[in-house]
Amino acid sequence: MNMTWLTGSVSEILDAIMLEEKEPKDQAALDNNVSAIIQEVRTLGDQAVKEYTEEFDGVTLDDLIVSEDIITEAFERIEPEVQQALECAKENILSYHTHQLEQGFIDFPQTGVMRGQKIVPLTRVGVYVPGGTASYPSSVLMNVLPAKIAGVKEIVMFTPPPKDGVFNAAILVAARLAGVDTIYQVGGAQAIAAAAYGTQTIRPVDKIVGPGNRFVATAKKQVFGKVGIDMIAGPSEIGILAQAGANPAYLAADLLSQAEHDTFARAFLVTDSKELGEAVEKEVFAQLQTLPRKEIAQQAIVEQGKIILASSVSEMFTLMNALAPEHLEIAFEDAMSYLDQVENAGSVFLGPFTSEPIGDYLAGTNHVLPTSGTARFASALGVHDFVKRIQYVSYTKEAVQQASQAIQVLANKEGLAGHARAVAMREEQK
CATH class of the missing domain: 3.40.50.1980 (Nitrogenase molybdenum iron protein domain)
Structure with missing residues (x-):
């Protein structure tokens, strides 16, 4: 058993990963079943x-x-x-x-x-x-x-x-x-x-x-x-950036911390060191033997686990930003200095000692995170998800008179004469 290794250009690597992401064949049937359940609950x-x-x-x-x-x-x-x-x-x-x-x-x-x-x-x-x-x-x-x-x-x-x-x-x-x-x-x-x-x-x-x-x-x-x-959550995922000299046992444990969630979980290591990748892969399968959820984690690692070889640190970040992982570990000693290079991630874990479970349980950062690449446009669950922002505006009669001409021009341009008239009536009032 092995993890999948990927190398090549950024586009080739991403294409190889995208080929695996297919909608389940039974999704249409599931949609119909769920729709029937919803309708029945609405009725009864x-x-x-x-x-x-x-x-x-x-x-x-x-x-x-x-x-x-x-x-x-x-x-x-x-x-x-x-x-x-x-x-x-x-x-x-x-x-x-x-x-x-x-x-x-x-x-x-x-x-x-x-x-x-x-x-x-x-x-x-x-x-x-x-x-x-x-x-x-x-x-x-x-x-x-x-x-x-x-x-x-x-x-x-x-x-x-x-x-x-x-x-x-x-x-x-x-x-x-x-x-x-x-x-x-x-x-x-x-x-x-x-x-x-x-x-x-x-x-x-x-x-x-x-x-x-x-x-x-x-x-x-x-x-x-x-x-x-909040979001449509997919399988849990982790992406780890690491260079030569990183502790393979730490990295393997962190990959498995997500793989044990379910058989569809995704775990990626992106590195510029083939030697580190090989050491991590060896360590992953050694640690699997003592993991209580071994069968689940092993299937996830074999079917979805990836070791991706990049040519440079810059390419490592380019790849990870394209993957937009739910959890991103930067396992560098000087990780904070690379934070500005992160564009897409649900939550970032900085440094070799900041394992992902720290955020899962105790740090206080939220662990409800965007999955399946949606960190390109979505964020961790937070206070902002539970509020509305209601805007308001007030114009005096004099202010309406000053703005009236521009408003009417735009309203008439859009063919909405009623809009223009609603403002004009107030401008004309003495």
Whole structure:
């Protein structure tokens, strides 16, 4: 078994990677199935949610809401060290994201003219939290706390009900620590439909955030426009830039830290040293042998893992900017001096000791990040995702008279005589 090695011109390398990125053959069928689920929830509400929960999760629900007794019991079950770690992460997330708070502004560019912008939090946000192996309490904090800082008035959470009736205690504790108001034991596409359109029990939200499986991602895509969404998350990915002299054991461990997420995860090493690449590849397969999620990580590494040889540091950055990775590690001793060369990345980890999991859990930077190259135009989840920017303007009669001619010229040029007249009437008023 080996990782895939790529070399050649930048365009040749990128073409080779792009050839692998194809839409799943069953996507059309999935789109149709999800559309049917959404329509059924819109029509039947709670009844449809309960029926789909029984069909897909194997759970018969009497109540869609997780009770206070269950949440209290989760606090009794959680390991003290886990709760302490969550509380530490919470403080760091709050301290980092508080810097993202935006201020409105007002200005007076000329006599009689006032312009401004006010920042208004969303009213109600829904946070989706997957169940099963992708049930991460850290993601609860990452999705909820920026919304709290933004001033969102109500935050609700959706998570699938466990078959045995016993929730992951850390998920419920994280939700309560972060300030979630209500937790619904509903998952899958039916949860997204309920969040977007509402049911007898669930009031619709303004925006849905949080990761999920293909059903959830497809549902989020289909309800976008009715509600806002954060992003369509793809498989996790990491790109590492490293030169000769870097520690291959560190680099291998960091590649595997993403490969263990799922079999579709992508891990790239871009280097100008063939010797380092060979050492990292050897170390990856050695470390795999003791990894609990070996089968998942191994498939990801063999099928998606890449070692890319570049001719120079400049070419290394050109390649990585084109790949626009979710997580970017610059494993240089003087990494900070290269930060200006980064154009596209979800989150950047500087220096040989700043491994990606530091950002996943404790640094306070957000780990909800753009994937699949979307870091070319998208950013990490933050406070800005939970506010609206409402602009306002005021003109006095005298200011309208001064601006009227230019406005009418443009309105008439566009064939909108009604626009021109609305301004002209005010100009003529004595």
